[in-house]
Amino acid sequence: MARKLPPVDVVLVGFGWTGAIMAQELTDAGLEVLAIERGAWRDTPTHFPTTSAPDELRWYWRKEMFQDNARDTLTFRNNRSQTALPMRRWGSFLPGEGVGGAGVHWNGQTWRFLPSDFEAASHNSERYGPLPDGMTVQDYGVTYDELEPHFDRFEKLCGISGKAGNLKGRIQEGGNPFEGWRSADYPNPPMHMTFSQRQFEKAAQDLGLHPFPGPSANMSRAYVNPLGCQLAPCTYCGFCEKYGCGNYSKASAQTTILPVLMKKPNFTLKTHNEVLRVKLDNTGRRATGVIHVDVNGEEYEQPADLVILCAYQISNTRLMMLSGVGEIYNPVTGEGLVGKNYCYQVMSGADVFFDDKFTNEFVGAGALGMCVDEYNGDNFDHSGLGFIGGGYIACWTTNARPIESQPTPSGTPAWGSAWKKAVAANFLKSTSVGAHGSSMAYATNHLDLDPTYKDAYGRPLMRMTYDFTPNDLTMSAYLTERVREIAERMGGREIKVNRRTTPYNSMPYQTTHNTGGTIMGTTPKNSVVNRYLQSWDVSNLFVMGANVFPQNAGYNPTGTVAALAYWSAEAIRSQYLRSPGPLVQA
């Protein structure tokens, strides 16, 4: 029997980026906020200082930075004819755990989705005709123009380093001319580019493209954010993605919000407590709080007026299923919405090998890169191409960490003297160009609860059914050819093209950009949450995260996830608190 605790105004489930943003916003509004996090307290000086952060084996290969998947993982299969089996260790993506969530180990590539990405269904069908059979792409129900101030806020919170390409409609030389309009330039100048980026830039310009510096949450200079939190200049140590930043140089909840939030009298954080489910009243239309359990297995009921799910995409979606909010999507009947439109991203690229030039990619940073955006979203005419969507193409120099990265030319054996010789010859003399391909929703790709496997609390694991779709494979093949054209012109001796082929393999690391499952939209008939990320069924329940994306764009999602959190927080503050109830009438 769960022990009942004194009520709070707001309970947040999970304490990463969206949890910290929500907590900051709602404590500012005077509410008493409790955040419940299943992992540990983590902060720079104790848990990932510069003296222990640069450690490949520990943080990535032994997965100390990520969700403990001995206790909770998911099962995976490519299609419904297979039996899903547990991901016994993390592979293709790396959910976080502990304070700061996956936002501790991100690279910091901080984009805004394109205006047309938010209206993917109506925009593309208007321009190219009806979407293909089985594609379940939808509009977000919120527009880029509405989100613009919230993107801007997040960029200023983080101190994003970059160069505007479109200031209030005027195209800016050296920025991304395809981006949506922005009300202000980035708060910090671009990162300091290295040899590889210069080669990419020249090659792209030769092709008539418009290269620009990638937007970066690694600091190009010292920065004090609007909350007064101080960030230090990035030192280009090459340990961003999969690692915590020891140097206060990467925006995270720890570096941008927690120093202020943690001291507030109306905020409390509870760690090592896992929320088992959202508790609903007997009408099923109102959340009364959450049930959570501590490390001793002691159960508690935490009453709250407002429940906000702020965990990772997979966990948020599973909590909705485990709590019985809405109906789980059934791909056979097409009924139900929770778990629908699971999307990912389709990554491909090319390695470039130089003879006499050193790329020295150990001098790197998570978001040190030059990019082109000609082939993203609907920035180009898709007529006759047989797909919608696209992706940016970039030369990021994120690292040269040798356990993870031993680029070798085509034809190199995987072991023995020939392998060793090739690794020694190419380690400091190679770079890569990558395509960050979008992922369009299909009726066959989805999430539901596994019938066999359970987590440490006996709850069913999430089951993922996913494979790359015809649209995305055609898109990726097209993008990869564009990658090849650039890579061939970068002055190397040779290149190696790395295409993405079917079936999707859940093990090699690709990207932690999982989306969908509790999608947002315009009516309860097509979505789980409304345009303010409020549950259609339970109006005092809000759901943050990339799980609300109806499909995934060709950009890293964190910027859009954060903008949506600010947008939702504003709606709660300015509308919901005055008059609790549905913010959109069904």
Next chain:
Amino acid sequence: MAAAGPISRRDLCLLLGTVGAAVLTSHAGARIIPKHVPWYPGHASPPRAFDGARFFTNDERRCIDALTARLIPTDETGPGAREAGVVDFIDNQLAGFYGRGDRWYMQGPFAKGTDEQGYQSHHPPAQLYRAAISALDDHCRKTFDGKVFAELSEQDQDAIVKQLDDGKLALSDVPAETFFKILQENSIEGFFCDPVYGGNRDMVGWRLVGFPGARYDYRDFLDHNGAAISIEPVGLRGRPAWNPE
């Protein structure tokens, strides 16, 4: 998972005041943190360094030593797995949480699965090694006149490794391809990890490729413009030259 910090006297008082004694009996895990940024002087979260613990029998060690020496040979390019201490690294890793699969989801039922579903053996890594070594040596004894893998010529060893890599060597009921993938992965880890874990001894792996190690500031080198950068590697514990004789 990062280790939880200790509970301070202040936190204890707050715990008592807010949720009562039930939580007090718990280990340092569950915590309530109100109104401050927790930090305690002198507390860090150090790596689980090489501690000398071993898993392999002497015969198993010989087998893995021989196998890893074929994957990363000592040759004209420089030192290989042997000089790097790869077998010590793997032995120590298998004796610890990694070998036991403590951080892997190891609940059944187990099924073979597809390539896309990843590791599905019911053995945690250490037991997979044990079973695979035994089956491999059995195979070698049958094929090579009673000799185990470590006793074969380098040519014969390479031929066996190639069969493993090509998925053409069946090891009775052991998933040979899964074993070979893990062995390759662990060998690379042992060759390139921080020396604090017992591999990459004297930073031979890092020196081979030119990786400067656990440094955290390369701002002086941003304008290398394609030229070589020559800096000595350094590990989490510094480097031998820093230590007094």
